[in-house]
Amino acid sequence: MKDSKTLAYINLFAILGSVPKLCKECKEARELIKDDKISVGFTVKNGPSASLVFNRGECHMVEGVKKCNILLSFSTCEKFNGMIDGTVTPIPRKGLLKVKFLLKKFMPLTDILSKYLRATEEDLKDKDFFRTSTLLMFNVITEAMAQIGNHDKIGKASASYIIDGDAKINIVGSESAFISTKDHIMTAHHREPDDYDAYMTFESLELARDLFDGKVNAVASVGLGQVRVGGMISMVDNLNRILDRVSFYLA
Numbered sequence: 001m002k003d004s005k006t007l008a009y010i011n012l013f014a015i016l017g018s019v020p021k022l023c024k025e026c027k028e029a030r031e032l033i034k035d036d037k038i039s040v041g042f043t044v045k046n047g048p049s050a051s052l053v054f055n056r057g058e059c060h061m062v063e064g065v066k067k068c069n070i071l072l073s074f075s076t077c078e079k080f081n082g083m084i085d086g087t088v089t090p091i092p093r094k095g096l097l098k099v100k101f102l103l104k105k106f107m108p109l110t111d112i113l114s115k116y117l118r119a120t121e122e123d124l125k126d127k128d129f130f131r132t133s134t135l136l137m138f139n140v141i142t143e144a145m146a147q148i149g150n151h152d153k154i155g156k157a158s159a160s161y162i163i164d165g166d167a168k169i170n171i172v173g174s175e176s177a178f179i180s181t182k183d184h185i186m187t188a189h190h191r192e193p194d195d196y197d198a199y200m201t202f203e204s205l206e207l208a209r210d211l212f213d214g215k216v217n218a219v220a221s222v223g224l225g226q227v228r229v230g231g232m233i234s235m236v237d238n239l240n241r242i243l244d245r246v247s248f249y250l251a
Contacts, residue, residue: 003151007249010250014144033105071095072092131205154245167231198232207226
C-alpha cells in the first residue's frame with residue numbers, strides 16, 4: 001500500500017514541482033500566466049509545505065507558505081492527495097478574492113501538465129510534445145526519488161546505506177540532474193552538478209522514454225551499454241532500489 005505522507009511529498013514537490021519546468025518548456029503554459037504575478041501556497045498538516053511563485057510567464061517553487069497570496073490548507077495528507085487526483089476541491093484559507101486565478105489560470109495549467117505526464121501514443125508522435133513530455137517525466141522521477149528516499153519506509157532503508165555525496169542522472173544531450181545525500185537525507189537538484197561521486201546516464205531521450213514507460217528492461221539496457229553507470233557503485237545500487245519504488249507511487 002502507498003504511504004499517504006510519502007505520496008503527498010511526491011505530489012507537492014515532484015508533480016506540482018514540475019510546473020516551473022512546464023512553464024519553461026511549454027509556450028501554452030507560459031502564455032497562460034504571462035500577465036500574472038502571484039503565489040499559491042500549499043500546506044499539509046504533518047506533511048509538506050511549499051509555494052508556487054508565478055512572475056509573468058515564469059515560475060519557481062519555494063518551501064513554506066509565509067509569503068503566498070493564495071493559501072490552500074489541508075488537514076491530512078489524504079485530502080491533499082485527493083486534490084491532486086481530482087476527488088477533493090479545496091477552499092482557499094487565504095486569498096479568497098483571488099480565486100479567479102485558481103479557476104482560470106492554475107487549474108488549466110495543471111490540466112496542461114497532466115496532458116504531458118499522461119501522454120497518449122498519439123500525443124507522442126509529435127516530436128516537440130515527445131521532448132517536453134519526456135523532460136517533464138525526468139523532472140518528476142528525479143524529484144520523486146529524493147522524496148521516496150526521505151519518507152517511504154523501504155526508500156529510507158536504501159537511503160540509510162548511501163554515504164554523503166552527489167549522484168548525477170542525465171539524458172545525453174538533453175537534461176541533467178543530481179541527487180545529493182547528506183546524513184542520509186536526499187535532495188534533488190534539477191541542473192548539471194559541479195562534481196559528482198556516481199552517475200547514471202541514458203543514451204537518448206527515446207531510451208529514457210522507453211525506460212520510464214516500462215517498455216525496456218533497465219538491467220538489459222545497462223548490459224547493452226544504453227544506460228551507463230559508474231563511480232561509487234554502492235550509491236548507484238541503492239539509488240536504483242529507490243528508483244524501483246517510483247513507478248509504484250506514480251502508477
